[in-house]
Amino acid sequence: MMDTDKRINFGIVGLGTAGSALVQPVLKNKNFRMAGAADLDEQTLARFKADFPEASVFTSAEAIAEAQGIDALFISTPTQFHTGHVLAAIANGKHVVTEKPIATNLEDADLMIEAADKAQVTLMVGHSFGYETPIKAMREVVKNGELGPLRMMHNWYFTDWMYRPRNPEELDTTLGGGVTFRQGSHQFDIIRLLGGGLVRSVRAMTAKFDNSRPAEGAHTVFLEFEDGAAATAVYNGYDRFRSAELGYNVGEGGLPFNLDKYGSARSALRNAGPDNELELKKNVRYGGTSSRNWSNIPDSHPFYGLTIVSCENGDIRQSPDGLLIYSEEEKKEIVIPKGISGRDHILTELKAAMVDNIPPLHDGRWGKANLEVCLAALESSNKRKEIYLNHQKMVQD
Ligand SMILES: NC(=O)c1ccc[n+]([C@@H]2O[C@H](COP(=O)([O-])OP(=O)(O)OC[C@H]3O[C@@H](n4cnc5c(N)ncnc54)[C@H](O)[C@@H]3O)[C@@H](O)[C@H]2O)c1
Incomplete structure (x- = not known):
């Protein structure tokens, strides 16, 4: 569990349509700090760095997964990469919210759920409506x-x-x-x-x-x-x-x-x-x-x-x-x-899980159930x- 007085250092992996949409909710939430971002596209990263000079930027999902000083990551890379990026984040002890759908097959969803359970970190899936x-x-x-x-x-x-x-x-x-x-x-x-x-x-x-x-x-x-x-x-x-x-x-x-x-x-x-x-x-x-x-x-x-x-x-x-x-x-x-907004609700649910130990509704099993449909x-x-x-x-x- 995290220290209740500390801001959650938050990073975004993939600054496309979905990743960009989470920036404002993070900025306006007093429990979170925009700590970093990763993207393969250096022009996109440069625009992010210009807006947030104190945040760290990385050119791969693996590098931000390993970075010190980041508590939780939002995985908003294309769906086929979610599994690898989520597992890399969890392997480094980070809490994770991954975009929907959680993966393209149920076996991958199980891998993520098991890894998060074992590492005792939060795994959530969102944003959805x-x-x-x-x-x-x-x-x-x-x-x-x-x-x-x-x-x-x-x-x-x-x-x-x-x-x-x-x-x-x-x-x-x-x-x-x-x-x-x-x-x-x-x-x-x-x-x-x-x-x-x-x-x-x-x-x-x-x-x-x-x-x-x-x-x-x-x-x-x-x-x-x-x-x-x-x-x-x-x-x-x-x-x-x-x-x-x-x-x-x-x-x-x-x-x-x-x-x-x-x-x-x-x-x-x-x-x-x-x-x-x-x-x-x-x-x-x-x-x-x-x-x-x-x-x-x-x-x-x-x-x-x-x-x-x-x-x-x-x-x-x-x-x-x-x-x-x-x-x-x-x-x-x-x-x-x-x-x-719904994305504000994601951060509230994540903070409750990380800090207050309240199990999230939209956890890995919820995301797997969605994928099953x-x-x-x-x-x-x-x-x-x-x-x-x-x-x-x-x-x-
Ligand atoms: N909740 C929503 O409303 C919503 C909206 C759009 C997309 N999505 C979901 O978000 C995910 C991404 O979709 P998108 O439309 O934002 O895609 P996108 O192509 O706009 O953005 C993906 C970003 O990830 C970066 N990227 C790709 N591989 C990477 C890697 N290995 N390391 C770091 N960065 C990498 C790309 O350069 C790009 O900037 C999908 O799973 C999609 O289903 C959700």
Whole structure:
């Protein structure tokens, strides 16, 4: 256990889309200090060093794993590298949060879980949208029982995921690419949190609509829980209909979504040409020309598509300011304070585990259970049959 008065020295491994998104939450959290970062790309590292001269920078994941003076690492390298990078961090006594999905196969997830148990360090998996404040609030309403037993959960999301600039591995299912691994992992975390965690079986059909982007770009997944509750996760990443139209025009980060720019991801990629896609993807890395500014608090809560929960006596969905509850007699809004993001919740959960010895919900076993659903969806589609699950973890809250 760590000293309760000491700040946690935190490092980020991989300063791409996911790694950059954790910088602001670390900076604003008084329990954490931005202590270092690693990336293979020296330009990205140089931009990080310019912003944080006191932090140490490294050109490999192994070097930051071995570094003194860093307590915990966020592994946000491409999915196929998670296992090696997590194991290197744990071997050096570091606590770890790894991006989702935890790995591309269950054996690797077991290796990480066993290593963390043996070294007695924290292993967590995130960020997923299951950490976001409105989803946690929905879970509270379900759990307090005011609407009766939970029966159905749906998460439907139509985006441009397939046409945002991508690295080759993101369009290769064997390396964790495609929307079932990458976006399904968000949907399944939302649904598993709401439903209490124990998915019994999965039936799915995945789809590839565009041969030039050779990974799953859409799926329809039906999940049945041990207690009989049912859920659907529907995703379409082909940049035509956008489900923000059904969700107050609010985007994933809580920012307004511009519906006037129809098909803009597809046209931007077409205009840039295939040879320039990697350059476009690089621009999203830390401090790059297309990197997002995470320091503004958005006007709305973040929406990960349309999430609707049905209990026997009422339904729940999100509003820009919180939740809408459709009960027997009335429709009411629960307003939820803004400004605490899912990534802030990751750091709170990590600090509680490292300092106060409180087991995290989103531990390695939770991440393995999420991966089991992703793999089952792919297998179900491939074999056109229902897949039964064996590694689900119950929500303890
Ligand atoms: N939670 C989310 O919302 C979210 C969003 C995007 C990506 N992700 C996840 O994050 C992971 C990374 O995805 P991304 O889109 O950020 O990728 P990315 O390509 O944008 O970033 C990866 C970064 O890792 C660096 N890198 C690669 N190999 C490295 C190594 N051996 N040592 C150090 N650095 C190395 C690359 O140079 C790059 O800067 C994936 O697992 C993905 O599923 C999660």
